Amino acid sequence: MDDYDDCCIVQLTERHYAAHSSRPDLVGVLIPGRRGRLLATLYTAAGDAPHPCVLLLHGIPGVERNLDLAQHLRREGFHVLTFHYSGNWGSDGDYAFAHNLEDAETVLDYILRDTTHGFDVSRIYAVGHSLGGFVCGQLTAKRSEIRAGVLLMPCDVGRAAQLKRENGDAFRTFAALLDESAQWLHGTSGRELMREALENENRYALSSVAKALAQKPLLCCTGSLDRDTPDALFCAPLRRAIRDAGGTQLRHISFPTDHFFADYRLTVAQTVSDFLTEIDRPYQAKFPA
DSSP states (O other), X not given: OOTTTTSOOOOOOSOOOTTOTTOOEEEEEEEXXXXXXXXXXXXXXXXXXXXXXXXXXXXXXXXXXXXXHHHHHHHTTOEEEEEOOTTBTTOSSOOOHHHHHHHHHXXXXXXXXXXXXXXEEEEEXXXXXXXXXXXXXXXXXXXXXXXXXXXXXXXXXXXHHHHHHHOHHHHHHHHHHHHHHHTTBSSOOHHHHHHHHHHTHHXXXXXXXXXHHTTSOEEEEEETTOSSSOTTTTHHHHHHHHHHTTOOOEEEEEESSOTTOTTOHHHHHHHHHHHHHHHHHHHHTTSOO
16 A cells, blocks of 8 residues: 555645755854854755845744744745844853844844855844844834834833833833843843843834834734733823824734733734735845736
């Protein structure tokens, strides 16, 4: 009997490349940073043309890295580069919010300088989840090379002082999150991270860069079951600030799910992909796959 007689037939939707010279690939990269090496992973899309790139920023401490999203975006033709911040999961140095921001710029500069992997440096996007949403927002506002940003359940650490003044329960939840996360990080503590957040309220709050973010397409995805970074306390103030600054390119979608989109992974991945593909479409005609 044929070994396959009892197997069900599965309809595959992914494209296969066999031994094609431009197969999709996975590359480990050590990027020199201010505090030593940053451990990075690059998912390269298939094809010979220059590819748009997504800089994917994980949260604290980085247990959820959203690599399913990386795979999804790669299938849609994006190179995806993700990395660990200083003092986090094998990257050198000590962890700090300021270091997160510096590291993101270092990795962006690596993309801009690279001549090996076929990045189209005119088509760079940033996507950040949780604390990565804070880094994404700051990076998108500061660097003109980022054409658009996606904030997934953003954790705006600059809101810590406001929470302390106005919402004790939310502040204690945030403090507990930092305490728990610090166990995975090098050279810091929950107390030290909270001190940094409180002392940098004006600089870290995403509302402080709302004017710059108002100039770019921005997608914010939140969850009505999110207990870690509830929309009303973290993302909604940013949306109001962007609209007050005259922004008209902001989109907000709320899903009935938790902080990690546990039961909405496919939906969120498609939502992010659709958003970035729509923005990138004028460039796709110039560089067909």
